[in-house]
Amino acid sequence: MKVLDNLKNIEEKIHIACENSGRSREAIKLIAVTKYVSVERAKEALEAGISDLGENRDEGLLNKYAVLKDKPNWHYIGSLQTRKVKNVIDKINYIHSLDRISLAEEIQKRAKEPINCLVQVNVSGEESKHGMDTKAVMGFIKELAGFDKVKVAGLMTMAPLTDDVQVLRQCFRSLRNLQVEIQNAAFAHAPCTELSMGMSNDFMVAIEEGATMIRIGTALVGE
Numbered sequence: 001m002k003v004l005d006n007l008k009n010i011e012e013k014i015h016i017a018c019e020n021s022g023r024s025r026e027a028i029k030l031i032a033v034t035k036y037v038s039v040e041r042a043k044e045a046l047e048a049g050i051s052d053l054g055e056n057r058d059e060g061l062l063n064k065y066a067v068l069k070d071k072p073n074w075h076y077i078g079s080l081q082t083r084k085v086k087n088v089i090d091k092i093n094y095i096h097s098l099d100r101i102s103l104a105e106e107i108q109k110r111a112k113e114p115i116n117c118l119v120q121v122n123v124s125g126e127e128s129k130h131g132m133d134t135k136a137v138m139g140f141i142k143e144l145a146g147f148d149k150v151k152v153a154g155l156m157t158m159a160p161l162t163d164d165v166q167v168l169r170q171c172f173r174s175l176r177n178l179q180v181e182i183q184n185a186a187f188a189h190a191p192c193t194e195l196s197m198g199m200s201n202d203f204m205v206a207i208e209e210g211a212t213m214i215r216i217g218t219a220l221v222g223e
């Protein structure tokens with residue numbers, strides 16, 4: 001399938017989810033996750049009108065960055081090893097996987113400009129999943145006040161792999177509730193306006209529950 005055809009299909013679904021929840025399309029950023037595909041395919045996504053690309057490894061990011069430069073906005077969506085920060089920090093617009101102080105320290109050390117970070121939360125508590133415990137997030141964000149290169153732009157989660165809509169909804173809703181709690185605390189360094197949640201199999205539910213960024217790989221650019 002052409003990216004353009006997949007995109008039409010996904011845009012229809014985004015539209016329906018927006019209607020279901022009284023939200024506007026402009027409130028949601030579509031990130032094409034290109035981690036499985038070639039530079040050519042990533043280029044095709046840009047030509048189809050997509051402006052944001054997501055990669056989960058420094059290698060994949062650097063390979064594609066070498067060709068596409070900063071034409072797209074780059075999102076680093078995978079777990080980020082501390083020693084890899086210096087390779088990618090000046091190329092990316094968002095980090096979706098901030099999950100520990102040692103990573104924040106390295107970002108603080110290497111970044112020339114403040115960078116938008118999303119704190120990754122393991123809402124479902126599954127052991128296999130990356131991200132912080134929900135209960136630890138507020139304390140962690142308080143700790144980040146001293147890091148002027150780390151802007152807490154929002155929260156990110158991955159839902160459990162299931163078709164059970166109630167389970168997905170509950171997961172996304174928990175992240176949204178946590179966001180409200182953080183916004184109520186009104187930290188200058190943590191506007192926390194973004195909710196990065198929703199992938200190929202669950203993005204409609206995520207939008208209905210308040211996602212501002214959806215990360216779609218398989219359904220958009222393929223595996």
Ligand SMILES: *Cc1c(COP(=O)(O)O)cnc(C)c1O
Nearest residue numbers: 033056077199200215216217218
């Ligand atoms: C791979 C990946 C995605 C995209 O997953 P699909 O199911 O292919 O849409 C989204 N978010 C993260 C963090 C990923 O690693």
